[in-house]
Amino acid sequence: MPHSPPARAPQAGHDHQDCVRAALQAAERRCAQSGARLTLVRKRVLELVWDSHAPVGAYALLDALKAEGQNAAPPTVYRALDFLLEQGLVHRLERLNAYVGCPHPMGPHSAQFLICQTCGQVQELEDPAIGAAIRAGAERLGFLATRQTIEVEGLCQACRTA
Amino acid sequence: MPHSPPARAPQAGHDHQDCVRAALQAAERRCAQSGARLTLVRKRVLELVWDSHAPVGAYALLDALKAEGQNAAPPTVYRALDFLLEQGLVHRLERLNAYVGCPHPMGPHSAQFLICQTCGQVQELEDPAIGAAIRAGAERLGFLATRQTIEVEGLCQACRTA
DNA sequence: TCCAGACTGTCATACTATAACAGTCCGTTC
DNA sequence: GAACGGACTGTTATAGTATGACAGTCTGGA
DSSP, X not given: OOSOOOOXXXXXXXOHHHHHHHHHHHHHHHHHHHTOOOOHHHHHHHHHHTTSSSOBOHHHHHHHHHHTTOOOOHHHHHHHXXXXXXXXXXXXXXXXXXXXXXXXXXXXXXXXEEEETTTOOEEEEOOHHHHHHHHHHHHHTTXXXXXXXXXXXXXXXXXXXX | OOSOOOXXXXXXXXXXXXXXXXXXXXXXXXXXXXXXXXXXXXXXXXXXXXXXXXXXXXXXXXHHHHHTTOOOOHHHHHHHHHHHHHTXXXXXXXXXXXXXXXXXXXXXXXXXXXXXXXXXXXXXXXXXXXXXXXXXXXXXXXXXXXXXXXXXXEEOHHHHHO
16 A cells, blocks of 8 residues: 555645545555446546545536536436445535545445534544444334434534634 | 323334324424414424324425415425424434424434334434534544534334334 | 447436515514 | 514525436447
């Protein structure tokens, strides 16, 4: 592996090109391993999602593709996103109807998302204690939890100190 | 208070009319206390939301209103829902773009939702340990959590045993 | 080379939500 | 009781998000 995965808490000054490169390389590995085909459209959509640490809407991706002269319609984008979601390469933020890149696509996945109200950036948190607390709470009501959506709004460190 | 709030884990055989009555009475109290006006439209929408413990979409509510002969358009429903959300009388489920009644509108609100994949019913869970775990996990990244969306899919007790 | 399956292009449409403006109701003030 | 102001509702139009369906193309394997 050329270098460690991108920081979980991206700083304003970080070299975002590193994030993008790392994400694309991880995606290549992930797909090679699973036998999935990371085609041009899919790869381009993944790059566009990674253009920032902020979530992007499907129609913003569509506009970006069109601006590059690609023949693109809503299904183009949604199919690519479906593929990327299946492969664990991006996540969907339900509150925002938007998508972010996953910084550690090879790992386990019951992630939590921290959405900054000020700068709009999203950090992914992977805290086993949270998942465990939820499973335990659910189990007390006899409920068997299989999938969790956890999205937290608030202020990121950079915006708090600023 | 005429009787205790509806059970958090509604059973197939429970008398749902009790739930509805209790919810409407709690809503009246809540609004009387806050000075908000629970008008006819708002009350009717709240009743329709409470028709079951399963989440209802805005356009299903709209159809129901129209079927009753009311003049109704999307804003009619969305305004009523906005009001009910503000008053804490209903919750929105982001994963489903749908709404459920809140069984304890007078209490504090950082609730978690358990959505059964089989029967579609939703239970509200209010476990302080979950909120605390999330705030703690976020704080370790320097993130100040102000609002949480927690939606858990799985199997409810009734569907597990069935 | 042919075939089957996966992928993409394209058109149409469904579903979810809000903007904007006019009209109505209701309590308050004078 | 009349005028006023604010909250609420009706109505039309439109924005934003997502999917169905079908035809054409590409790719790898028999």
